[in-house]
Every structure is written in structure tokens, then in C-alpha cells.
Amino acid sequence: MDDIVISVKGLTKSYGGFEAVRGVDFEVRRGHVLALLGPNGAGKTTTVEILEGYRQRDGGEVSVLGRDPSHRDKELRSRVGIVLQECAVDQYLTVTEAITQRAGLYPDPRPVDEVVSMVGLGAKGRCRIKTLSGGQQRRLDLGLALVGNPELIFLDEPTTGFDPSARRESWELVRGLCAEGRTVVLTTHYMDEAQALADQVTVIAAGKVVASGTPDTLGGRDQGETTVRFVLPAGVELCELPLPPDLRPEVRCGVVEVRLPDATALLHDLTGWALARGQVLDGLKVRRPSLEDVYLDLTGDDG
Template structure:
């Protein structure tokens, strides 16, 4: 049974359809990335899965249960990290974690969770004295304290500086070692690429692509470009295949880069030429993402 199954999910706000017939599945133990630009409907989808919002139509199952009717039993099996990170500032880290541990039937030891998120030395500190990044870690610790089977991370690094993001990524990777299922939303393509086993790209409330970071959007089979600097004194027409000039370099587009590259290098070696800056380029995940989520003009 998949950890999450969504089929034909729909949700409107005041006549505007935020989610239009979305379907996807998340396997048990998988880190699943829901990727999309702001306003794509990510948070609406996640909040329906978390039980915060009612759906208009479609079938949704979270750990085998309908989240709209899941209640206390389902909430005990799920950990949620929301986008906001306010907490009772007057408490210490230990006090808050122990309070939350008491809400769950089988909590994970507080010390273990703090080690996981790298807050061990702050256990006695008042929450008001923690930095923003440390509060976000504590937020994650609260999502993990109940030893959940499924963890929702809604844009866990939005607003972070680059080094804080790297730290957060390390933490998400350490969750993976627990063998739990993670659903992560993000509008950062590199975040999804770096953390997720599988990515579902949504735009305008619809799934526009789904796959692993390597295969997303047909990236493995898309046309490749071979690029190099034309050696001095040569003309484009001298090359053994059609090519175009681009910004001082030569670009050859090909669906069969192995063969084309072989022809090109054989041609160059025969003439004892070196091709400066020679590289083979695939469309980056970013190219694919921008192409997929481009709003039609």
C-alpha cells in the first residue's frame, strides 16, 4: 500500500480552482518532492493531506486513512512541519519537546531527536534565545518527536540563506536514514533534486511532470548540445555536421551525442586540431523545470 495516494483531487477557493484533478502516489519509505512555483497549489495539496483543509472532489488516502476523517489516530502517525515557525518562546527546548512528546502514544526520546536535528547543546536554552535557523530545527524536532511514519515538510528552507539551506538538507537526509516516508514541498529546483527520490512538478494546480531527478521531463533522452570554440582560421562550413555560432562558440545539437561526438573528434584528430572548451550539455533540471512551469502567454 502506498503511504499517500491522491486521485483526481480538486479544490477551489471562491470560484478559483487552486487544484485541478491532481493525482500522484508516494511509496512507503520514499522522499517525495512536490515541486512548483509559488501559487502552484502545493500548500493546498499538502494541507488537504495533513487534514487542515477539506477537498472538493477526488480520492485521498494517507497511511490508508482519509485525512478528512482521520482524527486523533492518524495525527499520532504523522509529523508536520509548517511554513511558519512561531512557538511558545518562554519555554526551554526540553520543556517544549517533552510537552509535545506527551501528545503521542509512542514518542521518540527527546535526546535522540535533538541529536538528529543538531540542537543537543541547546536543550536547556529558552526558545526566545534561539536563532531563526535553530528555531526551524526545533520545529523539525517537534515534527519528529512522535516517531511518525510519515513526515510533511512544507517549504522547509524558504527564506534561508544558502548555508542554512545546506544544513537543513543535511537534516532531511538524516531523516531518510530513519526509513520514514517524507513529503517535501519546495519551489527550489535544486532542493528537490538534491533531496527527493521522486519529484512531481505541479503548476496551475495540475501535475505537469513526474519522475526521478534524472529522468524528469524526458531529460535523459532530450536533445544534447555539443559546444566548443572553433579553432582559428576555420569556418563553420568546414565542420563535418550542421552547426551554428552562439556567442563566440560553436553549438551542435544532436539526438545522438555519442555518435556525433565521435565524428567530431575523429574529424579534429585527423586534422591535429584541439577543440578548446569542448563540452556536452544536457538540459539542466532547471531548464526542464522552467519549461514545464512556464505559464502560457
Template sequence: MVPMTAIEVRGLRKSYGAHAAVAGIDLSVATGEVFALLGPNGAGKTTTVEILEGHRRRNGGSVRVLGADPGDAGRAWRARIGIVAQNAADSGDLTVEEAVRHLAGMYPRPRPVAEVIDLVGLAEHRRQRVGTLSGGQRRRVDVALGIVGRPELVFLDEPTTGFDPAARRQFWQLIRTLSAEGATILLTTHYLDEAEALADRLVVVARGTVVAEGTPATLGGRATAEATVTWRDATGTRTERTADPDGLLRRLAAAADADLSTLTVTRPTLEDTYLALIGENR
């Protein structure tokens, strides 16, 4: 049976001398979920991800990833995960096709090489040496190497850095494809529109602790936050903040001088909420 939880973390701690990079993080990521980990630089995101990947030792807490402790998991466990790190290893002397084929040979049931190259949008560059590609194209190679093993769990650490807008949207579709196939995705990103478009749930980390958790729509009370209503009437442009925008709209509809064609209703964006959350913890 497939476990219901792909990642389970309780009280995770990691210190470097007197500095606590991770100070008691709890996380739970369901199997098949797209989960985003947000936070400013230095918040502890990368350290946390490296511990989950088995690349860094923790000082305290319990961690289970795909049912195993990544601190002592073996080769079979590693074949079940895919990693796209911030600073991936360079394969500059190999062609795109050679690099992907080489890594594919290390997995028991890899995706077809041509399929992977096409998924990341590099079909036209498959015979080009990786070292001659642009920064964004090389980042796509990193993504190809991270998914070629058909992983059950994919770690994506700032995967779209260097992508142009069109490439980012193409990458988003790739994430949706992987998710539809049943893969669990853990994503770190500074692009809040990316987190909002892709994540089923997300957490915000600051100073090594979780300060908020929820869906993109509900994080930090977004769904129930006061709305800002703006409209024009005989006196000019009017703005009102209210917890009951429906009631205000009904009153405006009954008002003789309210120009409803100019009316807008907005709630805090994910960016507004995120900045408020990390601002409280700086």
C-alpha cells in the same frame, strides 16, 4: 502488513469561490519514498498538502493517507504523521529542550529528546529560548517538533527556508536518515538542487494540476533531451545540439583538428526543465 502506498489521491479539487486552487490532482506516493512536490507560488502545493494533513477540507476527489481519509481521521492517525509547515507555531518563551520535550509527551513512542535536538543540529542551543534563536535555528526547531513523534509519514513544506548552505546539507542528511529508517517523506521546496538531491520521484504542479511527473533524471524528458556539445577546433569554438551525442563524439575523435580537452556535453538541468514546464502553463 505495511501498505505499499502511503498516499493515494484521485481527482483532488479545492475551490475558493470561483477560483480553483486545486483542479483535479492525482498523486501516488509509495511507502518509504521521498516525494517532492514542485511548482510556482499559487500553484496549489500548500493547499494540496494541507488537505493531505487533514487541515483543510476538499471539494472533490478521493484521498487516502496511511490508509485513512485525512478529512475525518482521528488522534491515532495524527500520531503517525509529522508536519513541518511553512509557518509553524511559535514556542518563543520555551527553551529548545522544553519545546521538544513538551511535544514529545503527546506521542506514544517519541524519539529521545536529546537525540532529536542533536539530529537537527541544535545541541549547543538546547537551553536557549526559542525566541532568541536566529531564523534558520528556529526553522530547525520546527523540524525537531515535526520528527520527535517518530512519524511514519513526514510533511515538509519549504523546510530549509532561512538555512545557510552548510545547514541545508546537514538537513539533507537528516532526510536521508529518516528515509533509511523507513519513513515516507513528502517535500515541497523551491530549491531544485534540494529536490534533485533528495527525491526518489517528483511532480510539477501549475494552476492546480499536475503537468509532469518522474524521477529527477527523467522529468520532462530530461534523459532523452538533446545534448549540447561544445568543443574547439581550427575555426574556433563550436557548439552543436544533437540527440546522438555519442555519435558526434566518435566523429570528433576521428577529426584531426578537434581539441577534445575542451569538449563539454550538457543536457537540460532540472531547473531548465522545470522552468519550461511551468512556462507552458502560466
């Protein structure tokens, strides 16, 4: 199918006797962002590097833009943009020169000025790269990956070390790329980044896919239990609260915690009780499991 940009089936790869990737499957559709999550050493980077053409696989089927990346053909490389984990830019060129140099390697590059301002380096165009801050070099790195007008972009931890506003800007940039119909494969350790950007999250642990889904449904997150917490009011015993005993509420350091599938009725009872007694429910929190909770659950045993 034409809108499957990446298809991976039964991918395996070993280094020496160590099985880094043990049968990974996933697909990515055109215009989507796939976030690959997983602990360090789980096989994420190996998987991505096979897709990028840096590594040869041992087994399984891999198709990137309809081609086998292990052949490293020029046409495929001109349709793919890669940002590696390490910032890799020549120190002695200026920002504009570095992007112009890279543009010259591609058949259909984006205008250099457009790329410079896309990555927010408009004011730095004539500065030598070695004078840029770490975050600015990282954004240049992203610009270098985008100048070739890639249909598919690999971003390996692209916002590590960014300040919050630079991260937001990068997220906007990625959303813009997807709106143009480009596909993004993102590896990240930031769950909020995956939550904000990904159409699909795939969690890899110990060389296998342990969960896959949208950020909101991953690992049954949408069906997970809700946690309700509040400070036990002074002079009130736990048994006085309108809590059904079968929920087995716990008190830790004076904080009551209850887990249940749906908190609607419970909240009604609790707040009604508090209002009737003129009590305040300090620190009342209602929380669904975050992507991070689900992630830690999924990867915890394999760590």
C-alpha cells in the same frame, strides 16, 4: 495496498470561483520521498494542506495512512509530522523544553535528547528559542515535527534560508528518516534538493499534475537532447568544423552550440579534429537537460 501511504485521486478544491486544484492524482509509497514542485499559486500548498487535514476538499478521493485526513482524527495526527513554511515556535521556551513539551502530546515519542542532536542543536539545548538564528529555529521546527515518531512527514520548503552545509545536513537527516521506513512529502523550489532527495517528483501547475516521474526521467529528461558547447577557435570558420550540417549548429557570441540525441560520435570527431590541428576547444561543455530545465519547460506556459 499496505505500502501505499498516500493515495490521491481526482482531487479538486476551489476558493470562491477560483479552482485552485483541478483533478490531481498521485500515490506515494512507504519509505519514499515525494517532491512536489510547481510555481507559487499552482495548487501545491492547497494539495498538501488537504493531506495534512487543514483544508476540506471539494471532490476526489484522498487516503493518508489508510485514513481520510478530512476527519482530523487524533490517531492519524499522531502518526504524521508537519513542518509548515513559516517557522512556528514559541519564543520563550528553551530548545529542550519546546521539544519536551511537544513530545508530551504523542503516544510514542522519540527521546528528546536524540531529537535535539538529530537536528544538530545539541549545543543549543538550553538556549531560549528567541536567541537562535533563523536557520536554527527552522531546524528546531523540524525537530518538533519528528519528536512524535511520525510515519509520514510533510516538509514545506524545509531548507529555505539554510547555508549550504546546513542544507546538506538536512538532506542527510531526510535520507536517514527514509532509511527507517518513514515517508516524506517535500515541497521545494530548489531543484537540486528534489534531485538529491526525491524518489518521485510530481510537478503541479495551474491546479493539475503536468508531469510525474523519478528525478532522472521526469518529462522525458533521460531521452532529452544533449547540448554540446565550445568557443569557436580563433581564425576558424564554422564550416571548417567536422559538424554534420543537418544538426544546424548555431554560433552565439563566439560560442558554438549543437543539440543532438547522442553526442558520443560528435565528440570523437570534434576532439580528433582539434588534436590533429593542435587546436584547443575552449569551454567545451556537454550537458543533459537538468531537472530545472525540464521543470521550466513544463511550467513555463502556465506561469
